[in-house]
Amino acid sequence: MEPTNEILWSIAKKRAGFKKHLFSYLAVITFFWIVWFASGRESYDNGFFPWPLWIMFWWGIGLAYSYANAYICHNKSAIQHEYEKLKNQQ
Numbered sequence: 001m002e003p004t005n006e007i008l009w010s011i012a013k014k015r016a017g018f019k020k021h022l023f024s025y026l027a028v029i030t031f032f033w034i035v036w037f038a039s040g041r042e043s044y045d046n047g048f049f050p051w052p053l054w055i056m057f058w059w060g061i062g063l064a065y066s067y068a069n070a071y072i073c074h075n076k077s078a079i080q081h082e083y084e085k086l087k088n089q090q
Contacts, residue, residue, distance in 0.1 A: 007080075014070040015070045015071065018066045018067055018069075018071070021062075021063060025059055025060075025063050028055075029056055032052040032055060033050075033052050
């Protein structure tokens, strides 16, 4: 078995976690929209937003954070980054 780089392993785990999170989001949101359409959409007729939009918005914020954590902020672990910054200051 090939030795693993801890940072790459951490990045891979975060990306796999994001993909699971995205799949869950899409599956559950689709189910909620189906329920909303099947329920007659009474609240929408009264001028309110469809209730699945609230779930999409708040869960979407968490999904965006998960994406950023997996694909944008992955160069180094925070501890290693701080250690190198302190080391370079000396």
